[in-house]
Amino acid sequence: DAMVIQNPRYQVTQFGKPVTLSCSQTLNHNVMYWYQQKSSQAPKLLFHYYDKDFNNEADTPDNFQSRRPNTSFCFLDIRSPGLGDAAMYLCATSRAGQRSNQPQHFGDGTRLSIL
């Protein structure tokens, strides 16, 4: 089935040690999003790619970066994770178009823990 796949499901890293989370999709959607969801909170959009164009949210810390080498893959890089970055990270995709009202499709998330 076409879907959004996030790897790994659980990631543990050390304070300050760079970490990369992965998202892939078989939907051939041109927009990919990364959300941060802390415990018992709503998902918060960090940034998104529309094709190769990167769009950062104004309040996303510089510590968070993203790469999209091709349509199918998108990575979230946290350069120096702090304890406050422990969260569930959700990847989503959607198809954009002039009159496209397509909803976002979410992966199952990666839960990041910081030691």
Add this chain to the structure above:
Amino acid sequence: AQSVTQPDIHITVSEGASLELRCNYSYGATPYLFWYVQSPGQGLQLLLKYFSGDTLVQGIKGFEAEFKRSQSSFNLRKPSVHWSDAAEYFCAVGPFSGGYNKLIFGAGTRLAVHP
């Protein structure tokens, strides 16, 4: 500014009882509205969406929602709740710009179902 309010943080219902989850939004133009459900440790699954047309929309798993412009509301309903409906429910508004929606989520309502 666009925002979504879900007034109820927690709701508990008995299995077989009816359910209504409240959602109010603030948006300057015609909103694109969504309800997502999240089971523990999982990503978000789309229940239903409203873009235009009939104000009563049907979704998956027996859910429906009604858009009321005069009340700026998009409440989710289900006539008879099943134990498997226990989850977190997020209402979202998606400003449509550049050919796609960027979702703004409410804080969520956690639903517990008593047998």
